[in-house]
């Protein structure tokens with residue numbers, strides 16, 4: 001299958017197909033996976049002359065583990081300490097969330113709380129047991145949450161208020177998923193062509209690869225040493241890998257998993273992309289991710305208030321973000337103040 005895309009939508013990892021007149025004298029092949037920022041720039045420059053480009057969204061690129069600074073040990077799954085034998089099934093957790101999202105008798109705040117709590121339970125169970133079935137049920141449940149956010153402004157705003165801030169990865173995933181989908185709704189309200197349900201799944205599952213990072217590293221108070229940092233920095237690749245292995249990968253999920261730690265000034269990881277090399281989906285998730293990290297309580301730091309976090313992001317970290325997307329993110333909260 002082929003799909004025409006605007007070159008601004010192109011990203012590392014996509015499989016492009018170029019017409020003969022594009023590649024004359026360029027040294028580029030007719031079709032290939034985009035694997036580095038130089039190729040991305042070259043194709044964008046060519047598109048100034050030739051227009052839109054074809055991609056094949058069915059072809060999946062798996063980056064070499066070496067590219068992502070990994071170590072063979074890092075590829076071993078880390079067994080979960082949680083006993084899941086008594087846990088509710090994935091379909092039960094999916095139904096709980098879907099029922100909460102469809103409940104018309106609750107106030108927006110009650111509904112938001114019920115949906116948020118269901119989403120946390122679902123993600124907690126998913127992180128303990130990321131099977132294909134669980135991921136499938138999670139995607140379906142997240143789809144219902146996304147539909148609710150798109151259709152119901154009051155509950156969407158309430159959802160932003162009920163986020164909690166412990167140090168668990170599954171809580172972080174729900175927060176980042178919620179924030180990102182609200183930001184995407186704001187950014188894409190006049191655009192078509194974004195599959196918001198797939199996007200929602202990508203935002204919620206972006207950190208799934210952390211199950212392959214040892215807990216003592218994930219929860220270490222204070223700075224990580226160089227080896228620990230290397231292991232931590234493979235989690236975008238591992239998220240991608242898990243979604244790939246369980247055949248639950250879409251274009252949107254792949255971009256989000258791989259790019260949520262890239263930074264606009266090129267200081268992020270794993271590929272040190274910069275500026276326009278980072279897809280808008282990756283940029284959205286990056287902003288939500290940083291915000292949630294700042295407002296979360298950790299054993300070694302107090303939680304910041306939303307105002308403190310947004311101030312630090314604007315005054316000290318703005319070079320990490322796309323400025324206009326960040327402005328839209330700030331607006332999500334100013335809207336809340338007026339309510």
Ligand SMILES: [Fe+2]
Pocket residue numbers: 206207235236260261289
């Ligand atoms: Fe992450």
